Amino acid sequence: MKKISLYILLALIIWSCGSNDQGELVGVRSASKWNSEKPFGMTLIPGGSFTMGKQSEDVAGSLSTPTRTVTVRPFYMDETEITNSEYKEFVFWVRDSIVRTQLALYSELMSAGGTPVPGLEDYQFLNIDETKMTPYQKYMMNTYGSLGDLNSPTQGKMLNWDADIIWNVNEFPSEEYTEVMIDSIFMPIEDSFEGRRMINVDKLQFKYYWLDQESAARNKGERRNFIKQEVVKVYPDTTVWVRDYNYSYNDPMHQDYFYHQAYNDYPVVGVTWMQAKAFCRWRTKKKNDYLNTKRKSNQVPQFRLATEAEWEYAARGGLENATYPWGGPYATSDRGCFLANFKPTRGNYSVDGALYTVEAKSYFPNDYGLYNMAGNVSEWTNTAYSEASYYIGSTMNPNVEMSKNHRKIIRGGSWKDVAYFLEVSTRDYEYADTARSYIGFRTVQDFLGTNLSGK
Template sequence: MKRIVLLVSAALLTAACSSGGKKGNSGRPDTKGELVSKESSKSFVAARPHGMVAIPGGSFVMGQADQDFTMTPEKTQLKTVTVSSFFMDEAEVTNAQYRLFINYVRDSIARTLLAEAAGGGQSSGDGKGEARNYAYLSQKGDKENKSGYQQFLESQGGRNGYNEAKRLDWSVPLDWNVNQYPDAKYAEILESMYVAPDKRENNKRILDVTKLQYRYEWEDIKDGSKGLRSEKKTSIAVYPDTTVWLRDFNYAYNEPLFDQYFWHMAYKDYPVVGVTWDQARAFTDYKTKAKADSNARSKKRRYAPMRFRLPTEAEWEYAARGGLENAAYPWGGPYLMDDRACYLANFKPKRGNYIEDEKKGTYMYTAPVKKFPKNGYGLYDMAGNVAEWTESPYNNSTYQFSSTLNPYISNRAYVDVKKTVRGGSWKDIGY
């Protein structure tokens, strides 16, 4: 069970160099032939993304400096490293937030199927919301109302083959109520996303989550710097694995959590679990896309879209320490309780005892986000509750040859290998 942490480098939030957008001779020197910039002299201040905190850059001693109670044979060596400033989510991604991602994937697939049907002339009837109303934007409107750039993209099949020529029309609402389906074709398309009637349990109508595939493209800068193909295309099934509540606990009855934890409103503020590393990366791409789309719709000056990603292991450890040096825990002290005997994180208090005393702030399973004190940087649950994915591979030797400046290992040899998780979880013992 893992947590997703979104992160964006503050050092990279610079204004995009404009190659157009308004008339002028910005590419010419002035009349005296001097190279004097004509760009605005206003300073740039990075806007803090919603739900994130700014982590100032600095150096720290990476690795376990205190006593190793577990006698781990793969204990990392101590190493002084420096990391740049960045933004980081103040808390775990919740079930409610991840469901936004699921709903986006569901709706985009449904709209694509409807748009394809509209392009093929397969719609019938005059009902509001029928398939033809969901046609691609390129199939709607008069040619005179489209800019020359839009007409060029459509004539070329789009910038990336056909993607921009097949932009979805999100202004037309989807109706998932079976009693409100406008026609048979609309019903056929939407029902194709559900489990077939002959495979349903107690005739319960549920989405076929195996069809919730998120496709995205990303650029491998490391490969590009070596002259290799840098453009990557990935398709990921994004629905979390709810069976972790059963598979991670042998001879235990956790069926209620399997049935309800992800979708029930009672757990909306609980951290999402059962998310793979690939799903976590897909979620960060969705977050990046949502921000980029918002910037594109804005009438204000546009800056380069922020890229959200998982933190590297060094960034995560630096942020977890909260500005403290050689501290055993994010809260600084050597004890697991405060002066009122309340636990400072959600973990397993004792052997076989998951909830020693509810009055002390312990939970039997995961806890809602922001229930425990934050660290010096304003981050919650950097120890306990749910374990957290990082961008870094799990390989003990990387500590020996990685850089001391923003250490991170990423090359073709580390694709599809084990990834590092940090922080521990509610089912781990606090030492």
């Protein structure tokens, strides 16, 4: 017993000697200083209080949007709507990850006897150098056969992203490679014509998991019961350019808007609310995967869709009681120039300088540096639509989420809308599983802390 007491005393002496807090309560200090990093292409919205809702004599509109003072926390917001080019990066990543996974799995299966499979050598899983593995990695691989991602089809094995994927069918290196490509990504032969083999976009699915924190906080149970799985087809619905209109020739937009590089900087459309949410998850993963390669333990806050209150606060650009992001009350400047892309007069869509959408960075930004918060495309928000939202929602960071309510708020108006829908206080909605040729989105990210000097 005396030996144990002596060990405890020595440990206390050693600990006290190694500390310079002089026995005072100083709190736990982090090894490195935290500075909020502004994501590329985003601007800081400082947060604060504002009068939300209809402030004009719009009796019908004010029934579901009565004025009230609410407060939102600081956050980052995309300067522009997500463009075709940016969303295409998401689609290509999903496509390439599916192909690389199938090539690696097939190579591993067919070369079990030690004989490499022709044409698949460059796509095998990367060998993990055990001499460079951490004790955690060794334990996880030996015990679970995974680095912790039990849901991954690769079970923690790393894909080879350096080898280029061959897409030209006339250059496929082997029959084995052809078999994988045809079965995993290309359309069936019955759906091909003119000898062209096209990618089956229905197979471009992004699977992710998330924790339903609100349900977990309000209900008891194991954490695993609140982990949700989502499988989302990521390719935008290009047919919206045809289906949204009857007796109208919009075939060129259906054929080229997402595909052709001429529209790279235009806002992506034809995406559902779930696809926009999936993009946010992927963008978070993309950044955190990069930080992991740099051995950085800090993970970025989730990219997400803005709440309805955040969107309106950002759209106002700090202008109190404004009708539009630029103030108002008119949609034209003092020189008669239109300030947004919308439908100014009946049937004359192009009088404002554009027939359909325009490039995401067009017209003048508002005072927060945000482009096209009115017009161009309407934007998905994270909030469910309810006529009672403004009455039941909190006045601090309000967001009415109803899991069974599939009507989601869209804001800002679009190229096909009249000026009323461009007003910063006008509410509209669309069903979460619906894609339109006039709905896109932009993302936000929480600003951690309240010190805005580090922007």
